[in-house]
Amino acid sequence: MKKCLWLLLAVGGMSFFGQAAKAADAPVDADGDGISDAQEISVFHTDPVRADTDGDGYDDRTEIFNGYDPNGPGRRAFSKSIFINVSKQVLEQRVNDVPFASFPVSTGTLRRPTPQGNFKIIAKTPRAWSRVAGLWMPHWMNFSGVGAPISRFGIHELPEWPSGKKEGASSLGKPASHGCVRLGIGSAKALYDWTPVGTVVVIAKQ
Ligand SMILES: [Ca+2]
Numbered sequence: 238m239k240k241c242l243w244l245l246l247a248v249g250g251m252s253f254f255g256q257a258a259k260a261a262d263a264p265v266d267a268d269g270d271g272i273s274d275a276q277e278i279s280v281f282h283t284d285p286v287r288a289d290t291d292g293d294g295y296d297d298r299t300e301i302f303n304g305y306d307p308n309g310p311g312r313r314a315f316s317k318s319i320f321i322n323v324s325k326q327v328l329e330q331r332v333n334d335v336p337f338a339s340f341p342v343s344t345g346t347l348r349r350p351t352p353q354g355n356f357k358i359i360a361k362t363p364r365a366w367s368r369v370a371g372l373w374m375p376h377w378m379n380f381s382g383v384g385a386p387i388s389r390f391g392i393h394e395l396p397e398w399p400s401g402k403k404e405g406a407s408s409l410g411k412p413a414s415h416g417c418v419r420l421g422i423g424s425a426k427a428l429y430d431w432t433p434v435g436t437v438v439v440i441a442k443q
């Protein structure tokens with residue numbers, strides 16, 4: 238019995254030190270607002286030890302993400318961008334190149350891959366019809382640039398067939414589309430509402 242107790246303590250100790258080592262690798266975020274000290278100082282010029290720099294009741298992260306000035310009243314247009322990692326099948330919402338949120342996506346298959354490169358959102362529509370695939374694409378945002386002709390590729394919610402059948406969320410996290418970038422219910426609308434036309438979209442393998 239005593240031996241078992243020592244074993245438990247040893248395993249618990251290893252786990253504790255494992256977590257400590259992991260925490261040491263993570264960037265320091267003294268005020269716990271989700272933005273590292275280094276990013277607060279060099280990118281957003283906010284107070285790294287005060288989550289709500291201007292004391293208006295909204296933390297810095299919330300203000301920056303939603304386009305408000307974290308250092309005072311009013312709005313401030315930080316630079317929003319969308320980054321899609323086709324290897325990990327993840328989409329990130331970035332502000333001044335700092336990742337703020339991420340969602341699993343489904344990009345194109347090997348036969349019909351999603352183009353990689355730097356693009357821009359050129360149009361948005363709440364519900365678009367794909368003549369090629371014969372399906373509806375809710376929360377459609379068309380991105381275009383070199384390798385992505387106008388009206389060909391977009392970011393949108395899981396598609397729906399005219400019968401009303403909707404693509405299952407189980408396809409998220411792996412390539413399954415005809416080249417578009419599919420998002421789940423909820424995340425597609427959140428991204429649609431957050432993204433202005435003109436937003437840069439970067440698609441890469443890593
Ligand atoms: Ca912080």
Ligand SMILES: [Ca+2]
Nearest residue numbers: 289291293295
């Ligand atoms: Ca604030």
